[in-house]
Amino acid sequence: xxxxxxxxxxxxxAAAVGLGxxxxxxxxxxxxxxxxxxxxxxxxxxxxxxxxxxxSPQFVPPAERIATFDQDGTLWVEHPMYTQVLYCLDxxxxxxxxxPELAKVEPFKTVLSGNREAMAKLSMDDLFKxxxxxxxxxxxxxxxxEARSWLDTARDPRWKRPYTELTYLPMxxxxxYLRANGYMTYIVTGGGQDFVRVYSEAVYxxxxxxxxxxxxxxxxxxxxxxxxxLTKEPKLLLNDNNAGKPEGIHLMIxxxxxxxxxxxxxxxxxxxxxxxxxxxxxxxxxxxxxxxxEYAYGPALxxxxxxxxxxxxxxxDEAMKQRWTVISMKNDWRRxxxxx
Amino acid sequence: xxxxxxxxxxxxxAAAVGLGxxxxxxxxxxxxxxxxxxxxxxxxxxxxxxxxxxxSPQFVPPAERIATFDQDGTLWVEHPMYTQVLYCLDxxxxxxxxxPELAKVEPFKTVLSGNREAMAKLSMDDLFKxxxxxxxxxxxxxxxxEARSWLDTARDPRWKRPYTELTYLPMxxxxxYLRANGYMTYIVTGGGQDFVRVYSEAVYxxxxxxxxxxxxxxxxxxxxxxxxxLTKEPKLLLNDNNAGKPEGIHLMIxxxxxxxxxxxxxxxxxxxxxxxxxxxxxxxxxxxxxxxxEYAYGPALxxxxxxxxxxxxxxxDEAMKQRWTVISMKNDWRRxxxxx
Numbered sequence: 001x002x003x004x005x006x007x008x009x010x011x012x013x014a015a016a017v018g019l020g021x022x023x024x025x026x027x028x029x030x031x032x033x034x035x036x037x038x039x040x041x042x043x044x045x046x047x048x049x050x051x052x053x054x055x056s057p058q059f060v061p062p063a064e065r066i067a068t069f070d071q072d073g074t075l076w077v078e079h080p081m082y083t084q085v086l087y088c089l090d091x092x093x094x095x096x097x098x099x100p101e102l103a104k105v106e107p108f109k110t111v112l113s114g115n116r117e118a119m120a121k122l123s124m125d126d127l128f129k130x131x132x133x134x135x136x137x138x139x140x141x142x143x144x145x146e147a148r149s150w151l152d153t154a155r156d157p158r159w160k161r162p163y164t165e166l167t168y169l170p171m172x173x174x175x176x177y178l179r180a181n182g183y184m185t186y187i188v189t190g191g192g193q194d195f196v197r198v199y200s201e202a203v204y205x206x207x208x209x210x211x212x213x214x215x216x217x218x219x220x221x222x223x224x225x226x227x228x229x230l231t232k233e234p235k236l237l238l239n240d241n242n243a244g245k246p247e248g249i250h251l252m253i254x255x256x257x258x259x260x261x262x263x264x265x266x267x268x269x270x271x272x273x274x275x276x277x278x279x280x281x282x283x284x285x286x287x288x289x290x291x292x293x294e295y296a297y298g299p300a301l302x303x304x305x306x307x308x309x310x311x312x313x314x315x316x317d318e319a320m321k322q323r324w325t326v327i328s329m330k331n332d333w334r335r336x337x338x339x340x
Numbered sequence: 341x342x343x344x345x346x347x348x349x350x351x352x353x354a355a356a357v358g359l360g361x362x363x364x365x366x367x368x369x370x371x372x373x374x375x376x377x378x379x380x381x382x383x384x385x386x387x388x389x390x391x392x393x394x395x396s397p398q399f400v401p402p403a404e405r406i407a408t409f410d411q412d413g414t415l416w417v418e419h420p421m422y423t424q425v426l427y428c429l430d431x432x433x434x435x436x437x438x439x440p441e442l443a444k445v446e447p448f449k450t451v452l453s454g455n456r457e458a459m460a461k462l463s464m465d466d467l468f469k470x471x472x473x474x475x476x477x478x479x480x481x482x483x484x485x486e487a488r489s490w491l492d493t494a495r496d497p498r499w500k501r502p503y504t505e506l507t508y509l510p511m512x513x514x515x516x517y518l519r520a521n522g523y524m525t526y527i528v529t530g531g532g533q534d535f536v537r538v539y540s541e542a543v544y545x546x547x548x549x550x551x552x553x554x555x556x557x558x559x560x561x562x563x564x565x566x567x568x569x570l571t572k573e574p575k576l577l578l579n580d581n582n583a584g585k586p587e588g589i590h591l592m593i594x595x596x597x598x599x600x601x602x603x604x605x606x607x608x609x610x611x612x613x614x615x616x617x618x619x620x621x622x623x624x625x626x627x628x629x630x631x632x633x634e635y636a637y638g639p640a641l642x643x644x645x646x647x648x649x650x651x652x653x654x655x656x657d658e659a660m661k662q663r664w665t666v667i668s669m670k671n672d673w674r675r676x677x678x679x680x
Binding site: 140201207211215220227228237238247254255272 | 480541549555559567568577
């Protein structure tokens with residue numbers, strides 16, 4: 001029997017036992033079960049239909065299906081402080097042990113004091129100094145091991161859980177739903193690329209090569225036995241915030257996304273860039289308006305924003321004007337966390 | 341009938357009609373048909389077996405299967421001059437038309453003279469000046485359109501064919517063979533990332549997001565109608581040569597490759613870095629020793645090298661010492677080009 005006849009036969013047999021589309025073999029529960037019915041869920045489902053249905057005028061070939069997600073405040077909790085900043089603050093004592101001269105210098109003195117109120121007042125410049133000494137100077141492998149160990153042991157004070165469990169269930173469902181429809185799901189974060197890559201695969205199902213983040217340079221060298229290794233350098237290559245997001249997308253992906261998801265002014269340019277492409281494009285912003293189940297913050301709600309990225313009134317106005325979809329955490333999400 | 345019983349039934353039926361492994365339905369011609377039997381082909385086949393056979397102690401999970409390929413001289417012809425440099429030289433008249441002041445300044449004066457002998461003597465500094473003005477200052481989309489149009493019309497003087505046809509058939513087979521075995525195949529080139537991305541998918545089956553190359557910054561801005569776009573800036577972010585190759589791999593991929601392929605000193609660190617990982621690792625160097633079918637050059641053959649990357653005697657010695665495999669174009673390749 002010729003091979004192609006055999007293949008045909010198997011298809012016919014499969015059809016005979018009911019394995020065609022539309023039968024219960026393909027029946028499944030709602031892939032977006034944690035989303036309430038409403039405009040946000042509808043926008044997602046309609047976008048996926050328009051771009052994956054071969055008969056749609058807005059059909060997108062699988063190779064071009066790119067979706068980009070901000071992380072902090074979009075995929076997991078960012079309030080009251082970014083997880084990576086907490087990591088860096090926790091790393092300060094170990095760094096000072098190696099470099100005792102830092103103990104008497106600000107901002108390290110304040111961090112070592114443990115005074116949370118004083119720490120909350122640190123400037124962005126102070127934070128950058130802390131990030132520089134806690135995220136660079138070690139080998140790439142040492143950094144990975146340290147970050148992994150911290151993530152395994154650190155607990156969020158409100159939920160008493162590892163930070164990696166504070167991801168939003170509706171967004172995890174959305175990532176899976178898009179991937180099931182042929183989309184490559186990228187993280188495009190203002191956070192450190194190397195930090196997020198440590199857990200992105202386990203937590204989001206996103207491999208390291210699909211994480212774009214703020215990135216420093218590395219330096220290639222050899223250890224005493226001649227084995228090559230990379231050292232993390234305090235040299236900024238990509239500040240993956242604001243205009244840095246589309247710039248980073250071009251650098252790392254080289255294609256314009258069809259869908260982009262964010263929650264703050266730091267995501268504005270990524271959403272604009274996404275929407276400026278031809279055909280169906282989806283741009284969505286998570287609004288933190290659920291003080292009970294998570295947090296409510298941001299000037300769009302008449303409340304103070306977070307330290308860096310903020311959902312401002314101007315961003316809200318642009319979203320309305322550009323027909324971006326605002327996701328109300330309170331109204332659009334049936335559940336917020338998987339552990340609840 | 342329960343869905344999983346149905347699925348089982350289909351597998352059983354498939355087996356019944358002979359669609360199991362080892363039958364003629366899976367019989368196929370040699371995926372590396374353009375390779376002669378010998379140590380190079382053997383090293384490839386053995387590496388793939390060792391890393392993809394589940395019972396092998398050196399088995400590598402599919403998500404970690406990364407192979408990186410230099411381009412110029414490894415995947416396509418680089419002699420006597422890199423294709424991208426030819427593109428830049430051809431672009432000079434159009435740039436001078438826009439910026440007439442350059443006509444009286446070196447190295448542009450020499451390029452405009454059309455004197456090939458004088459052009460061959462241009463220094464690396466001169467080349468960088470030419471690259472800077474011909475590869476930056478336009479939008480990303482304009483650049484893509486220009487490069488595509490040049491690639492469609494330019495012809496190599498020896499073979500009278502588009503440059504994109506001057507790829508090595510054995511290496512194209514190798515890319516496909518690795519992908520068929522679950523490997524992601526990345527280009528890691530000293531050439532311009534944006535340039536290679538224009539044709540990588542059509543020519544190598546490698547999508548833009550799997551091209552790592554020398555990369556400049558872009559600048560996000562808006563046109564008169566408020567539409568956002570990216571402009572190519574003369575700011576070097578990644579010099580993807582020598583130590584820049586493992587650094588670029590860390591930046592863009594975030595995993596160490598299991599296999600790496602190059603042909604010059606510019607690939608040395610990438611091969612070292614690849615081989616320094618645990619388990620089975622494959623490092624190979626293409627030696628251009630076929631003056632009849634392609635070219636013979638490089639100090640390893642006692643001949644002058646190319647302008648930039650060169651197969652030096654020191655590289656040859658390191659390859660022998662580190663047990664990298666040298667691919668002799670003359671002896672290991674049954675065919676060189678698909679068009680022959």
